[in-house]
Amino acid sequence: MIRFEHVTKRYPARGDALRDVNFALAPGEMVFLTGHSGAGKSTVLKLIGLLERPTRGQIRVAGRDLARLPARRIPYHRREVGMVFQDHRLLVDRTVLDNVSLPLVAAGLGPEEVARRARAALKQVGLLRHEAACPVALSSGEQQRVGIARAIVGRPPLLLADEPTGNLDPDLSWEIMDLFARFNQVGVTLLIATHDIALIRSLPYRTLTLSDGRLVSDAPPRRRR
């Protein structure tokens, strides 16, 4: 599903954010990406979501060479990559349903189908009763679930999450991880960037560790006890 080959990303002001990074994710995998702040976790996700392009190396996502993908194709690539952010990135002046509907409206779906699928996504994250509320009226955990519903509403085969539990207490973090595990069970590939070591250690998934832009460890999934 994802293949990084000798990927380097250099920012003119900051220098190398990633240096010669190599890894691959098979379809249906759920993988943690960890490392200290500034290690390059977010850069990896930005490169996969095509918010940035690599300085060197090749990135393939679902067979597409991202370095060569024309700018006009980027929106269509992003529709196949759901993204979840630590700060939720919701439209505060729209309802929960409007927020979740946005990817479908942008994809040009009709209103009936948009409403049906957005409600189904909200049901999956347990927020159907809040569809008419504005995001600011919800708790941080609920807002994160709205962000997740928006990420999955287009049924993308790949889900990227950047510190999805960063602002949440442990109970809510578990809820979110439980949601991700459920999506993974139905075949969605997940790459979750987090520096929550306790969370990583308590879950049996494969873990990639970055340090100063280099991939320093690729720990395979552990067996569940």
Add this chain to the structure above:
Amino acid sequence: MTGRRRRTARLHELPKVWLRHQAQNALAALGRLLRTPLPTLMTVAMLGVAIALPGGLFVVTINIKALAVGWERDAALSVFLVPSVVEADAERLAARLRERRDVAEVRVIGRDEALAEFRAYSGLEDVLAGLPGNPLPVVLSIVPPPAAGDAAALEGLAAALERLPETDLVRHDADWVHRFQALVELAQRGVSILASVLGLALLLIVGNTIRLEIENRRDEIRIQELVGATNAFIRRPFVYAGLWYGLLGGLVACLLVIVGLLLIQAPVSRVASLYQADFPLIGLSLPVLAAMLGIGTLLGYLGSWLAVSWHLRASKPE
């Protein structure tokens, strides 16, 4: 429903969905403008003035041109006859000239009539009284037919009149009208240049207004980009806002020009009556009205399109 059937149904729905999306965006953009009435009013007023200025000047030059055409039509050729020609000879010559196809009317102004007119208008009564006799010649005032009023035909007639043995001097009263028309054409060229400059200003006003709107909605645009919205989708509400600005600016401009024309209608009529003339002002014709609305709308569209495209180009991954 199978996957293929669902896809086919979706394809059939696409034009309807697209149109509905356009209509929703157009109405939403108008709604956003109406929710901030004061800034909208200021922008629309600025655009209105920018469109009204060249539009109004254009209408004024059209009126002046029409006036000059009327003057030209009424302008006659004055043929001053040599002093030896008496009125009886002049009447015979006038009868001959009336037979020409390029002459509509010939009036003989006798020496006494000419002197009386000159006395009345010049104010030189005392000087004229001191003269031993009447120094003025007999004059033929010749009006060409309206159809033969073009410059070449008039020049041909003037040359023919100059060749007559009875002629001393031919003066074409329309010469000054031609100079005046040349000045009006120069003014019209100036209006075109002014319109271009103000068009550019309009583009910048709309572009800057939309740029501020983009700044206010930067987060929303970023989120739309992240969920896979195309540039056309992101651009749409801003382009509609630009269209509304341009259209409303065009409407304000039309109103300003109409009110301006109404305000000068009475003074113009008064001035015309002083010259024993009737001069109805030419108002905003439908094509000019449509042009003002159309140009406003087009420039609003272009300004907003450029502003959003600029922003979107800057936000693409390097």
